[in-house]
Amino acid sequence: MAETRHADIKEMSFERALKELEAIVGRLDRGDVELAESITIYERGEALRNHCDHLLRQAEAKVEKLTIGADGEPKGAEPLDPPQ
Amino acid sequence: MTTLLLTHSCFVDHDTGEGHPERPDRMRVLDKVFADPRFDGLERAEAPMRDDCEEAILRVHPETYLARLKRLRPEAGQPAVRLDPDTVLSSGSWEAAMRAVGAGLEAVDKVFEDDRTITNAFCQVRPCGHHAEKERAMGFCLFSNVAIAAKYARARHGAERIAVVDFDVHHGNGTQDVFWAEKDLFLASTHQMPLYPGTGAPDEEGETGNICNAPLRPNDGGSQFREAFNSRVLPALTDFSPDLILISAGFDAHEADPLANLRLVEDDFVWATDKLMNIAEHHCQGRVVSMLEGGYDLAALGRSAAAHVDLLMGA
Numbered sequence: 001m002a003e004t005r006h007a008d009i010k011e012m013s014f015e016r017a018l019k020e021l022e023a024i025v026g027r028l029d030r031g032d033v034e035l036a037e038s039i040t041i042y043e044r045g046e047a048l049r050n051h052c053d054h055l056l057r058q059a060e061a062k063v064e065k066l067t068i069g070a071d072g073e074p075k076g077a078e079p080l081d082p083p084q
Numbered sequence: 085m086t087t088l089l090l091t092h093s094c095f096v097d098h099d100t101g102e103g104h105p106e107r108p109d110r111m112r113v114l115d116k117v118f119a120d121p122r123f124d125g126l127e128r129a130e131a132p133m134r135d136d137c138e139e140a141i142l143r144v145h146p147e148t149y150l151a152r153l154k155r156l157r158p159e160a161g162q163p164a165v166r167l168d169p170d171t172v173l174s175s176g177s178w179e180a181a182m183r184a185v186g187a188g189l190e191a192v193d194k195v196f197e198d199d200r201t202i203t204n205a206f207c208q209v210r211p212c213g214h215h216a217e218k219e220r221a222m223g224f225c226l227f228s229n230v231a232i233a234a235k236y237a238r239a240r241h242g243a244e245r246i247a248v249v250d251f252d253v254h255h256g257n258g259t260q261d262v263f264w265a266e267k268d269l270f271l272a273s274t275h276q277m278p279l280y281p282g283t284g285a286p287d288e289e290g291e292t293g294n295i296c297n298a299p300l301r302p303n304d305g306g307s308q309f310r311e312a313f314n315s316r317v318l319p320a321l322t323d324f325s326p327d328l329i330l331i332s333a334g335f336d337a338h339e340a341d342p343l344a345n346l347r348l349v350e351d352d353f354v355w356a357t358d359k360l361m362n363i364a365e366h367h368c369q370g371r372v373v374s375m376l377e378g379g380y381d382l383a384a385l386g387r388s389a390a391a392h393v394d395l396l397m398g399a
Contacts, residue, residue: 031282034169035215035223035254036105038280039343042302045278 006047014055021048085201085370087397088194089118090187091208092131097176098211099164104172105343105380106210106224114208114376117386118393125397127202131187131209133179140189143235144228144262149219153226154178167221177211181226184209188233188330188375195328195371196241203399204361204372206333206392212377214256214332215281223254223281230330230375231262234269237328244268247326249317250275251309251356252334252377253344255284259332260295267292270324272317274298274309276337276344296320300337305347306355309337313356321363328371329364331357335379335388343380350391357395370399 009017024045027033033041096108118126134140141150156165157178164174184207191205213230215223230248237243248263250256250273260283263269275284277299284297298312321329335353337346357374364372374396379385 025278028278028280029282031257031280033280033282035280036170036343039345042279042345046302 006044009047009051012048012051014052017048017051017055021045021052024048085203085399086125086127087393087399088191088202088205089123089126089128089208089393090131090191090205091115092180092183092187094176094179094183095131095208095210097174098180099174099176100172100224101164106212106378109382110379110385111208111210113382113386114389117390118208120390123393123397126393129190131183131207132190133182134186134189137182137186137189140232140236141185141227143239144232145216145218153221167226170224171221171226173221173226177226181211184211184213184229185227185232188229188373189236191373192233192237192241192328195373196237196243203370204364204396205374206389206396207373207375208389209376212334213375214250214252214259214334214377215254216258217261222258224378225258228258228262230256230332231259231269233373233375234328234330235262238268243327245270245324245326246328246330247272247321247324248330248332249273249321249360250332250334250377251337251353252332253337253341253346254280254334254378255297255299256332256377257281257283260284260288260290263290263295265291267294270294270296270321270326272296272298272320273332274300274312274317274337276300276302276304276346279344294324300346302345303347305339306349306352309346309348309352310355313359318359318363321360322367325367326364327368328373329360329368331360331372331374332377333374333389333392334377335385335392338379338381338384338388340381340384341379343378350388353388354391354395357392361395361399365399372396
């Protein structure tokens with residue numbers, strides 16, 4: 001159910017997801033959320049955080065590929081999931 | 085010595101509206117649970133409408149706050165007033181709120197009686213209270229039920245050191261607001277962070293270190309909860325050496341609860357209740373008054389409250 005509810009997040013850029021996540025964290029910290037809704041907002045924040053984590057891990061893996069180029073020299077980033 | 089159960093049929097008339105999680109069915113489920121023969125040993129009483137109720141409220145909330153709620157309360161047949169997006173004042177709310185406060189006062193009287201027959205008490209009430217700040221109704225709460233009972237115990241029975249332990253999944257910001265500068269009133273709270281209402285960080289300690297916040301992370305379960313009790317709550321409570329322990333008994337840290345992400349089960353509430361009763365036995369002749377706060381999955385609420393009261397009865 002949570003997957004469907006947060007389907008839009010999958011398409012988000014890192015910057016956009018982080019911005020929304022920061023807004024949610026700010027609201028939770030300020031207590032600017034209703035009790036009955038706070039869990040929904042928290043769960044969206046968690047979905048955003050997972051998406052940001054996923055994008056970060058992808059970026060890290062790309063950096064790693066650069067670092068361990070076959071000839072020891074940095075190379076252009078290769079896609080993580082080459083086209084089938 | 086027995087356990088006293090205080091409740092009243094009017095608590096279902098606090099009408100929070102369609103789809104609201106803090107709903108009258110919570111009382112109906114508990115009525116059914118406590119009708120089971122295993123609870124035949126309970127002493128039962130109606131949550132009373134007491135003449136000294138307003139006087140007790142005014143030890144905690146300012147006159148202007150009480151007057152405002154009185155002014156806003158709808159007459160029978162009039163629509164409910166929304167005090168914030170969560171918190172509703174319906175035509176039946178006033179009597180419910182007064183009797184919820186009254187239950188706390190009555191329970192305190194009973195555990196402080198000379199030649200007492202009541203060891204401890206459970207107040208099956210709504211609206212709940214621990215989010216209501218001195219001057220602000222919020223989070224389903226109108227009056228700070230537990231804090232009012234604490235100050236009443238001090239004023240009426242000369243209790244000098246009163247502790248509240250709050251294991252509701254949401255932080256008891258209202259109780260904290262009332263207790264902040266009161267060195268002889270102690271609050272220990274376990275709750276999920278981040279979550280509503282956003283307060284309850286460990287560095288919120290009150291003016292004299294009289295507040296102990298032990299937040300838990302989302303998805304934490306019984307082991308983390310027990311660790312927080314063992315390392316933070318219980319030592320601080322023992323050091324405080326209370327004359328009375330009040331419990332803000334919310335059962336929404338249960339794994340089935342729809343409003344939070346902790347993973348407690350009935351046994352965890354039983355374990356915590358047992359620990360608190362042991363300290364009460366040692367420091368204050370077993371005086372424990374437990375007041376219902378949250379708990380929004382009806383089946384989990386029923387099972388958890390039953391397990392909690394079952395243990396209270398074993399004192």
